[in-house]
Amino acid sequence: MKRLFVALPVLLATLLLALPVFTQTETPETKVFELTAEKYKFEPSKITVNKGDKVVLKIKSKDTTHGITVSDFGQKRALINKDEVTTVEFVADKAGLFEYRCTKFCGFGHLFGFEKLKIEIKEKAA
Numbered sequence: 001m002k003r004l005f006v007a008l009p010v011l012l013a014t015l016l017l018a019l020p021v022f023t024q025t026e027t028p029e030t031k032v033f034e035l036t037a038e039k040y041k042f043e044p045s046k047i048t049v050n051k052g053d054k055v056v057l058k059i060k061s062k063d064t065t066h067g068i069t070v071s072d073f074g075q076k077r078a079l080i081n082k083d084e085v086t087t088v089e090f091v092a093d094k095a096g097l098f099e100y101r102c103t104k105f106c107g108f109g110h111l112f113g114f115e116k117l118k119i120e121i122k123e124k125a126a
């Protein structure tokens with residue numbers, strides 16, 4: 001019983017000291033990106049967010065209809081029509097580097113040289 005009286009304050013002190021570590025992690029944010037799609041690339045071609053962030057892509061096409069399928073985050077194909085803004089939203093719930101190319105035939109470069117859109121999702125700093 002006496003050991004409990006010693007152990008309990010030590011345990012409480014340890015928890016109090018550890019508390020700031022738990023509360024320092026970054027809170028999820030909504031990150032909005034304005035992108036353009038054109039033959040044969042997305043611009044910018046790379047975006048970076050933190051795990052947990054809500055990502056909003058607002059994509060415009062400069063020339064013809066393109067498409068994007070952010071399949072790793074449960075998104076179905078969205079078409080990107082010329083002079084319209086297509087919005088794709090997802091929660092970046094896993095870290096890694098994800099690459100997406102146009103998913104709508106837009107010319108011969110679509111088959112051979114399409115530069116992928118890279119989405120880097122960083123693990124939050126501990």
Ligand SMILES: [Cu+2]
Nearest residue numbers: 102104106110
């Ligand atoms: Cu294409």
